[in-house]
Amino acid sequence: MSPRDWLDAGPADSLAEGQAISVAAGGRFIAIARSGGEVFAVDDVCTHDGAELTGGTVEHGEIVCPRHGARFCLRTGRALTPPAYEDVRTFETKIEDGRIWVRAGG
């Protein structure tokens, strides 16, 4: 794995439980969210109508689209409730040296 695959998404302690931030990576935006103490990364675009997911609530391992309320599983990207039926892409994350890293390549 190339180190270039991993994007520095900022200090780990800056992302609070239940918070989501958007980071730019290779022409797309990725939503980084913390839930249950874990850090997850998914495409920051709702598959229903393109809203930014980072404006939504993060709870119980899910992110809720702020526009029409579709829920996505942060771990799998699965669309859990209408009006979204397509899953969002997920990205690998890790905490290293006090920073959040997202494997945005590929």
Ligand code: FES
């Ligand atoms: S844009 Fe996300 S549920 Fe409609």
